[in-house]
Amino acid sequence: MSDIVLETEGLTKYYGSTVAVDHLDMQVPRGCICGFVGRNGAGKTTAIKLMLGLLNPTEGSSKLLGCDSTTLTSTIRQRIGYVAEGHRLFRWMSINELERFQCAFFPRQWDCKFFTDMIEYFGLSRRKKIKHLSNGQRAQVSLALALAPNPELLIMDDPTLGLDAAIRRQFLEGMIQLIMHQGRTVLFSSHILGDVERVSDRILVIDKGVLRANCSLEQFRSAVKKVMINFDDSVPAEVDIEGLLHCRRSEKELEVTLVGTNEEKIDEWAKSAGAAQYKIVQMNLEDQFIEFTAPPGRKKLFQWEEI
């Protein structure tokens, strides 16, 4: 059994002259929980749809569980759970009817007890029609439907979008139930960095269709840092420090956001530039993400090499 469950090679999608996904090269190892983050319109949904064979790539390829996305067989699809963006389900069906419908496609895998437990855990009535459920409740049904067949790979497209904090917490706890099954892999896109931080062990950052980071969460947390540098005299005109993302300056203070720069190099540069002192400021994941993907003043693109 391969250790890579999801793999893309130069995956590219153009809509007319607009590039939505630009030469996406990534691998997701088995058993990890991958947070796929990016701003609105960064290409997360397009990338996920390409991986699931719902869109055809302009260039490149992707493989899920070793099978090319454009020719995913029914056997492979059985092993992949998918929660689509917005939790769009058949509105006229009740939860019971949806379960019967979904169950027919996973005759051997369907865990009826698990589904029932999840529906009860979320406090939903099985007779209720989807159209009468709130957005959050629909999300819970979607998750239960995707988890009950016990998929090897679960792909979720912005599953917590539009949910309040309490429902989101419940949703994530439901997801953790799946994670507890050994060897399960989860890829979920999200705008909410707190969710990613809570459950992911790996982070994929996509910006304008380009994959800009693919590393463990700890690596990302330690790689992106903000440094406040004070000068006795004026701030130097040119800031040339390795891994520079952004640079904001006042008269005697320089605030730089760096990626992948170790403390030795910061220290070395500070000394050479004549800084009086410097301080590394702790950032939360959200700030790191915003700094990492913010366009203005960006000095260079950072491609994380390590997987």
Next chain:
Amino acid sequence: MRFSALLRKEFRECIPWLLLAAVVFFGFGGYCLRAFAFPRYGYLYNPYFQPGSLVEPYRLTNYSALQLPGIWLSLTSIGLGLILGVRHFWIPYFTGTWPFLLHRSVNRKTVLAAKLTAAAITFVISLGFTWIVLYWYANRPELFTLPQTARIFIEGWIFILLGLVVYLGTALSGLSTAKWYTTKAFGIAFASIIIFMTFSQWQLFWTFAVIVIGIVILLSQVIDTFLNREF
């Protein structure tokens, strides 16, 4: 099991329209047919239709009691085709359910086959069955002077096939990702041409041939578009 689950789902979505079409056709078609029944001529009650009138034998031999219901059948069939085409191929786009439907452990051909089968069953039950009932009613000698010919019965089924042409045309337009002023309108435009050709040159064999050719062309286009379309 998977196909039957898909078929059940698609057919359930057709049921309201099946009932509506059956009620419309049975209501209006039946009303028109009743007007010709012997005990009372209904709105055709006038001196020309009175027993013994000189006009009556001519009318009775040249005017089928199923002619007006046949017009209702064609209208209902076209309407039903349009509605089912929209229900099966347009609504999932607006409700965003295509990704959920297509991420199944079946191939796209099976999903499409379930939709087409559900539509065909809907036509047969709502219009075909009602047509059989009306045909049977129109053949009751105690109510109608002349028996209805098999040709009239077949013509009714041709009208039902015309509904399938409209269904496939609507499906093709719904599946197309092109702009309305380009090829997106092709499906509906093609179905409209078939309707025009059908009514402009009504001869049983000619009409049947035109409709069958139309169905084959549209079906091949729908299959090709559905299998290669991006969702």
